[in-house]
Amino acid sequence: MADEVVLLDFWPSMFGMRVRIALAEKGIKYEYKEEDLKNKSPLLLQMNPIHKKIPVLIHNGKPVCESLIIVQYIDEVWKDKSPLLPSHPYQRAQARFWADFVDKKVYDVSRKLWTTKGEEKEAAKKEFFETYKILEGELGDKPYFGGETFGYVDLALVTFYSWFYAVETFGEFSIEAECPKIIAWAKRCLQKESVAKTLPDQKKVYEFVGQMRKRRWDSAWIQRLTVRTLTECRTTVDCIRDADIVFQPYSSFLLERPEVFRAVELSRLRIWIRSPRSWELLMGERTLRQLGGEALVPVDPPRLMTIEDYIPRAPSDSYVEGVEAYPDLIQAGHALPGVSSGEIERLENEILRLQLELSVSEDRHAADMDRVQGEMARMQMEATQRDGAMAQMQADLVQRQRDLDSRDAEVARFAAAVQRLEEQLQGMGITPVTGAGSSGFGQTSSTPPPDPVSRDWFFDDSPST
Ligand SMILES: N[C@@H](CCC(=O)N[C@@H](CS)C(=O)NCC(=O)O)C(=O)O
DSSP states (O other): OOOOEEEEEOTTOHHHHHHHHHHHHHTOOOEEEEOOTTSOOHHHHHHSTTTOOSOEEEETTEEEESHHHHHHHHHHHTTTSSOOSOSSHHHHHHHHHHHHHIIIIIHHHHHHHHHOOHHHHHHHHHHHHHHHHHHHHHHTTOSBTTBSSOOHHHHHHHGGGGGHHHHHHHHTSOHHHHOHHHHHHHHHHHTSHHHHHHSOOHHHHHHHHHHHHHHTTOHHHHHHHHHHHHHHHHHHOTTOOGGGOEEOOOOHHHHTSHHHIIIIIIIIOEEOEEOTTOOOEEOHHHHHHHTTSOOOOSSOOOOSOOSSOOOOOOTTSOHHHHHHHOGGGSOTTOOBTTBOHHHHHHHHHHHHHHHHHHHHHHHHHHHHHHHHHHHHHHHHHHHHHHHHHHHHHHHHHHHHHHHHHHHHHHHHHHHHHHHHHHHHHHHTTOOOSSOOBTTBTTOOSSOOOOOSSOGGGGOSSOOOO
């Protein structure tokens, strides 16, 4: 049965490139699957549930993770062509040592170049060249690290060459000027088809790094990463079920404040998750790495859990425990005599928490004041409007009173005229039909005349009375 080989990868990854070169060297056909590391596929999460990283080689359905382990696996399984590791145990051990050195040093020193500034950046440059000088020493006058032929260490290191333009641009130096042997060696490696076809264009990698740097301050990006981290976390942490988690995103007004954004999102990178036991999970390290490791903080950051070890601890656990588990987090010279690093960490966190609380309270206070002032202004306006309406009503009343007075005067005039007419009629011996006294209409000045129409006229039957 033919081998089924699938590679989960991401194009700019120097780790993924190692596997691609090894497969090319061995002439193995495989299916390449590009991963979106911002939105990892269920397959990647299933195949590399521990680190959730590319590259992953899936050989006949079974995953192999970690680039150097994958390369060794490929070399062992397809051993008939282009051996990568030396056959002698001692030389094999040496090759493994140098590949491990590349993993432990080269990646970090490159990354520091675009994540630091000032003195730190100068120190990073120095470290970068020291590292490559050590490698140049190991290469000596050999064409390749392994000797006459391209091998395991060459493959482990040459993939970093595709990042050299980015490193030089952000580091503001020339690698060739300082380490000409390394450049000559890389160019030699590039003559191999397996390398030339695998390594992406250096400018393309540079653009990719530039985008990564820009995204660093984009809150939506970070928010998305943290949400994703949580989603992934749900698949790993047994004690927390989906329903238990309430993700508490930072309110938008907090995110709009650059200093809070920096402090919360980058320095501490803390996500609060409420679970029934009110545990707090810290996912700083993960988010930090997702950002390309560009966030630099004094103690960076106090991880109570990491991607390798998503173990939530109760908030009551001392920070010492978390920090001691990761001694490299504590900056040199940071410790004070007689004060444990955990204590400093705890105090720093407390200060940060209080600063945040203070800034939040200040904001709330300012917002409350604005609201109260707005309310008062509104009430004053309403009162002024009400005063105006009252004045208008009073004016209306006065006018209505005047109208009534003038109507009364008119009525009195009419009444006097009627009176005069009645008197004239009476003088002529005629009793007026309708009386209107001087006191107004409808009042009789004498008894009313008898009904001119007989009641009998209306009824056929004589009335009973
Ligand atoms: N030590 C690992 C490193 C692999 C690695 O860092 N992969 C990165 C891409 S270059 C990754 O998948 N990152 C995703 C993540 O950290 O979530 C190896 O050699 O394979």
